[in-house]
Amino acid sequence: MQTSMQTSMQGFLSPAKSLPMSPPTPGPTDARTSVNHLLSRAHALPCSKGALAFNQLVQPTARFQLALDALLPILDSTTPAELASRILVSFILYTLYAPHPIAVNPFKSALFGTYLSEREKAVSVANDGGTSPNEQLVWVLWKILRGNGNDIGPYSPSTLARSPLPPKLRAINLVLDDSLYNTIPDLDDSAYHYFQHKRGQSAPSDTNEFTQIPSRVVSPAYSLERDKQNERQMFAVKLLLHARERVLNLSEQRTLLPLLPEVASSRLVTSIDIAPIVAYNPSIAHPLFVSLVSNPIPENNRPMPFVEVLPYLPPTLPTFDLFGRLLRDPTRITVDTVEGYSTVADLVRIRVLGLFIQQSIHWIEQAERDQMEGKISDDRWEKGLQHLCRFFLSLIKLQIIDPSSDTDCAEICSFCLHYARFEEANTLYRVIMMSGSNY
Structure with missing residues (x-):
């Protein structure tokens, strides 16, 4: 469907020519004034150029606050602003977080609220047989909220505002999937209520003012705090992405740890993220897994895919570190799908644990065969063997495993006999055999 829409758009839109941006005025210039100046003169530039200019004018740490102060008011339909300016603002708000899904964009509710308001107006005009001048804005917002905002990057705001839309791309035919925005409470943040309140003020009322139910209005302090919370969550998601590729420094870990419960409930973490996070940041993987299992929101509880990943982690030091933390974690489980475990x-x-020990033995044996066949030249299997034996010995000392139980120790005993030439395997075997005495 997206391909057909893009094909339809090619007939009435042509990319605007990139006009060179004049150099900024020398001397200290207020960022907000510069942004307002940009918005007033960038209508002929491609949207992508306008967004790039915004990023160059504003420092990264100031972009979020400036977007709240300077861009959101332009997006509001009650503010006198050109259609091209509102299109450009919509695209800038999208590109601020474009590398990530639209679901985690803190301005998604503002964009969605504007989409609802503008589409309602356009549909009303269409039902009367006319064409609303804001049809193009509805289409732009529809593309952005579907995650396809990059498609409009090559076109200038003025071109988008002037170009007529084909019938199938009229506002009356542009409906967002329910899967994108399941319920209105999902958009329950300050920007959404800001626009809902504006719509309530501008809409005519045929009821008595004393019987009309007042709409919820969020105070500016709450609005700012809520948006800052969204910003922190967005930053936490970015840190979690980095945690899959490198070791986070102490400052990053301190920032991420308090936000892990929110990140875990955001449905942005997948089971394939666990292994690389464990490899680089086992101290992050532990609270992340606990948050996934103990989330108090029932619909966000999806622990089993993550539980099923654990037994197949390689027998490395970070993996054993994670298991050591998890096996001593007293956090209560609140998930119905894992009943029977408190x-x-x-x-x-x-x-x-049992499957993990079994898979670790298979991993070590396979790594040994690979080394004998010349496929690997490092000592990973020897290290894995040593770590596994030490880990199993610590489980016995912590009374997590009963050394007198054949069920718990039969396979590891056979493993230790096979590798008795290693001191760690020999020591573990003797401890298990002497389980009846005080060692």
């Missing part, structure tokens, strides 16, 4: 420690011990 704590995180119980879940990992009963559901995961």
Whole structure:
């Protein structure tokens, strides 16, 4: 469907020519004044150029606040602003967080609120047989909210504002999928209520003012705090993406740790993220997994895909570090899908630990064969063997595993006998055999 829409647009839109931006005025210039100047003269430039100019004018740490102060008022339909300016502002708000899904964009509710308001007006005019001048803005917002905002980057705001839309791209035919915005409470932030309140003020009322139910209005202090919270969550998601590729420094870890419960409930974490996060940041992987299992919101509880990943992690030091933390974690489990396990420690011990030991043995044996065949030249399997034996010994000392139980120790005993030439395997075997005495 998206391809057909893009094809339809090619017939009535042509990319605008890139006009060179004049150099900024020398001397200290207020950022907000510069942005207002940009918005007034960038209508002939491609939207992507306008967004790039905004990023060059405003420091990264000031962009969010300036977007609240200077861009959101232009997006509001009650503010006198050209259609081209509102299109450009919509695109800038989108590109500020474009590398990430629109669902985590803190301005998504403002864009969605504007879309609802403008589409309602356009549909009303269309039902009367006319064409609303804001049809193009509705289409732009529709593209952005579907995550396809980059498609309008090559076109200038003035071109988008003047170009007529084909019938199938009229506002009356542009409906967002329910899967994108499940319920209105999902958009329950300050920007959404700001625009809802504006719509309530401008809409005519045929009821008595004393019987009319007042709309919810969020105070500016709450609005700013809510938006800053969205900004922090967005930053936490970015840090979590970095945690898959490198070790986070202490400052980044301190920033991310308090926000992990929110990130875990955002549905942005997938099971394939666990292994790289464990490899680089086991101290982050532990609270992240706990948050995934103990989330108090039932619809956000999806622990089983993450539980099923744990047994297949490689027997490396970070993996054993993670298991050591999880096996001693007393956090209560609130997930219905893992009934029978009262704590995180119980879940990992009963559901995961046995299979993890088994898979670790298979991993070590396979790595040894790969080394003998010349496929690898490092000592990963020797290190894995040593770590596994030490880990199992610590489980015995912590009384997590009963050394007198054949069920718990039969396979590891056979493993230790096979690799008895290693001191760690020999020591573990003797401890298990002497389980009846005080060692």
